[in-house]
Amino acid sequence: MAYQQYQAYQNNSVNTATPGELTLMLYNGSLKFIKQARKAIEQQDYQNKNVMIQKTQNIVRELMVTLDQDAAITKQMMPLYEFAYHCLTQANVNNDSEKLTEAEEILTQFRDTWKELIRQERIRKHGQGVKS
Known part of the structure; x- marks a missing residue:
């Protein structure tokens, strides 16, 4: 029962989030999966490591695809995303926690x-901060 309530809460959080909040959720999810992948490497659970890194790569790909190609900042962000993706690939192939750390940073x-x-935008609009 508690799990179903948690799932309902999670679904509601996603369904009511602004695009900016959804992006923040993606970043937080990617970092959570990296931590899980690192733990899996330490435990030599290579199947789970692979799953967690692939989840992170999927998020990074989504972040890359959704960049506004007309925005000037995209030219600075895309190489960083590509590098993070490459680090994730190397971490997966070589069970390399250092490469995970590079992507994580x-x-x-x-x-x-x-x-x-997001915090500054909320303050500007509503005088509210953002929760972690």
């Missing part, structure tokens, strides 16, 4: 920047 910086933009 990039995604953390994007997430933190995005979170700050």
Whole structure:
């Protein structure tokens, strides 16, 4: 029963989120999957490591595809996404936690920047901050 309530809450959170909040959820999800992949490498659970890294790669691909190709910032962001994706691939092929860390650092910086933009926008519009 509690799991069903949690699922309903999660679905409601996604369905009512703004596009900016959805992007923040993607960043947070990618970081969660990287942590799970790192743990799987440590435990030599290579099947789960593969699943977690692929989930992260899917998120990075989604972030890349949804970039506004006409925005000037895209030319700066895309190479960073491509590098993070490459690091994830290398981490998966070589069971390399250091490559996971490289991807994690990039995604953390994007997430933190995005979170700050949402916070500033909420303050500008409503005088509200953003929760972690």
